Amino acid sequence: MLIECVPNFSEGRNLARIDAIEQAISAVPGVLLLHRTSDPDHNRTVITFAGGREAVIEGAVRAADKAAQLIDLNQHRGVHPRVGALDVLPFIPLEGATIELCADLSRQAAARIWNELGIPVYFYQAAASRPDRVQLEDVRRGQFEYLREAVLFEESKQPDLGGPSLHPTAGAVIAGARKILIAYNINLKTADLELAKFIAKRIRASSGGLPGVKALGLPLETRGLVQVSMNLTDFEVTPPHVVYAEVTRLAASRGVQVAESELIGLMPRRAVEMAAGHLLKLSNFDSQCIIENRIQTLLSQAHSVS
Amino acid sequence: MLIECVPNFSEGRNLARIDAIEQAISAVPGVLLLHRTSDPDHNRTVITFAGGREAVIEGAVRAADKAAQLIDLNQHRGVHPRVGALDVLPFIPLEGATIELCADLSRQAAARIWNELGIPVYFYQAAASRPDRVQLEDVRRGQFEYLREAVLFEESKQPDLGGPSLHPTAGAVIAGARKILIAYNINLKTADLELAKFIAKRIRASSGGLPGVKALGLPLETRGLVQVSMNLTDFEVTPPHVVYAEVTRLAASRGVQVAESELIGLMPRRAVEMAAGHLLKLSNFDSQCIIENRIQTLLSQAHSVS
Numbered sequence: 001m002l003i004e005c006v007p008n009f010s011e012g013r014n015l016a017r018i019d020a021i022e023q024a025i026s027a028v029p030g031v032l033l034l035h036r037t038s039d040p041d042h043n044r045t046v047i048t049f050a051g052g053r054e055a056v057i058e059g060a061v062r063a064a065d066k067a068a069q070l071i072d073l074n075q076h077r078g079v080h081p082r083v084g085a086l087d088v089l090p091f092i093p094l095e096g097a098t099i100e101l102c103a104d105l106s107r108q109a110a111a112r113i114w115n116e117l118g119i120p121v122y123f124y125q126a127a128a129s130r131p132d133r134v135q136l137e138d139v140r141r142g143q144f145e146y147l148r149e150a151v152l153f154e155e156s157k158q159p160d161l162g163g164p165s166l167h168p169t170a171g172a173v174i175a176g177a178r179k180i181l182i183a184y185n186i187n188l189k190t191a192d193l194e195l196a197k198f199i200a201k202r203i204r205a206s207s208g209g210l211p212g213v214k215a216l217g218l219p220l221e222t223r224g225l226v227q228v229s230m231n232l233t234d235f236e237v238t239p240p241h242v243v244y245a246e247v248t249r250l251a252a253s254r255g256v257q258v259a260e261s262e263l264i265g266l267m268p269r270r271a272v273e274m275a276a277g278h279l280l281k282l283s284n285f286d287s288q289c290i291i292e293n294r295i296q297t298l299l300s301q302a303h304s305v306s
Numbered sequence: 307m308l309i310e311c312v313p314n315f316s317e318g319r320n321l322a323r324i325d326a327i328e329q330a331i332s333a334v335p336g337v338l339l340l341h342r343t344s345d346p347d348h349n350r351t352v353i354t355f356a357g358g359r360e361a362v363i364e365g366a367v368r369a370a371d372k373a374a375q376l377i378d379l380n381q382h383r384g385v386h387p388r389v390g391a392l393d394v395l396p397f398i399p400l401e402g403a404t405i406e407l408c409a410d411l412s413r414q415a416a417a418r419i420w421n422e423l424g425i426p427v428y429f430y431q432a433a434a435s436r437p438d439r440v441q442l443e444d445v446r447r448g449q450f451e452y453l454r455e456a457v458l459f460e461e462s463k464q465p466d467l468g469g470p471s472l473h474p475t476a477g478a479v480i481a482g483a484r485k486i487l488i489a490y491n492i493n494l495k496t497a498d499l500e501l502a503k504f505i506a507k508r509i510r511a512s513s514g515g516l517p518g519v520k521a522l523g524l525p526l527e528t529r530g531l532v533q534v535s536m537n538l539t540d541f542e543v544t545p546p547h548v549v550y551a552e553v554t555r556l557a558a559s560r561g562v563q564v565a566e567s568e569l570i571g572l573m574p575r576r577a578v579e580m581a582a583g584h585l586l587k588l589s590n591f592d593s594q595c596i597i598e599n600r601i602q603t604l605l606s607q608a609h610s611v612s
Contacts, residue, residue, distance in 0.1 A: 004597070032600075033600055034604070036595065050601060067550070094597070094601075158485055258587060260588070261586050261587050261589070263588055263595055264588070266600060268594055268597050269596050269597065269598045276547075276581040277577075279581065279582070290573060291340065291356075291573065291575065292575045295308070302338075
């Protein structure tokens, strides 16, 4: 069984600190460090790692500990909202794991983060304790500066675990479980920001667009392009190739071409297979038409028989 | 280490015989039976299996033995050319294997097929002993009926191993080593066979088209469509998405659309990844951007260290 964990840290500039956090995670036996990306404007780092149940919990706790040692939110500035040094801590099911199991792992990690480190925890997504805490943006509204005051006066702002005060420098962790998310951007050959915003609005789920799509129109000033920046939160319902076709169509209707698209981080193999099968118009194509997948299936069947 | 073996048998109609041949192969410990396809007009069956060195040799020898027991070429009729009951026996490198190793395996299998079964062997492709035996069509010219006479009178027609006569009912085996081949067809929304032939000629390597592409224009009479039927013999040089784009372009220039494409058998994962990366215009995309590939790489590194 394999679980993915994608902690977001409120540090995207100081390489020594980011390296130290990464090393704290990768030192855990059984942890596979898959990816790391930092953004200086956001002043934020996202680390992707995977492992079995014990490994991902241990990695998450050590990450929270190291981040709390190195990051003081009172000194932190960046364009991305945050409430914690380790800000968001999602657990994601990969092979043989379920979202329910991942919600349970997030609660186990949270218990240790509060008991051992004294950092309170909010639960979101599949681990949320209340409907108004399902969405990350709802939990994080007002950020560290507001939330550390609000918890003292408003019952409804209390952390799900620990508190009542936030940690004075490390804030709070927002832990939970969710499906795999694909961070996917499409860059357009124009500097017309209004077009990117128009397309983002047309495709985002919240304004009646494609299910599971969050989208923003952004300028890429150094390149003279604009970007439709997206999170695909349910790629099996709305995969990248569907978004790509729709953005291409909407841009073409205004006479604009797609320059390129970008993947931020990693994408699941299934999304790659869906794109190839669709874009090559392959009839009767499925995952088992791929040599390596067929071999893996047969080997895992042989294992489970013997 | 994993080697693929794709024997072609001169039987595509009698299910009991085809099943018996398949069972002879799959009974070998360590053999993974990946795919099987039969065509009654061709009167021919292609079985794809994989395994380690010993397993694929054993599978190949048992396949040759069972085919010789069940198939009499004197009784065999079909539209596809053939010289043997087990007609063609290619070994293909998958994980950790080389084409040179596969050529060597084909010689080891051939030695057993001649010594134990009395069936002579011609070597082709990477195992060929002479330039005029590299291409399969050159070795097979004239088929069983001509070759069994020719070997008696022409030195140049002698088998590479065994002989001088062919086996009276099982003919000869053509063994060798080659890269993975993708059998890929594109169906056009027209009954205009001349268009399919025109496109096939434009894209095939032998008439100056795309490298590694063999192509024919064929009618699909029951569907009222025509097909560009292809073998891609070097998919890393000319992958399916390049062929798809070129066939689409050539068809569109005559006002015809692509109905769909078809994969015959299996395709390697790398071709799927190349197609998705290209067709989504993904910048900086490679195999390690896929979660499962990254995990496999890390796990195999961990294995090789410990």
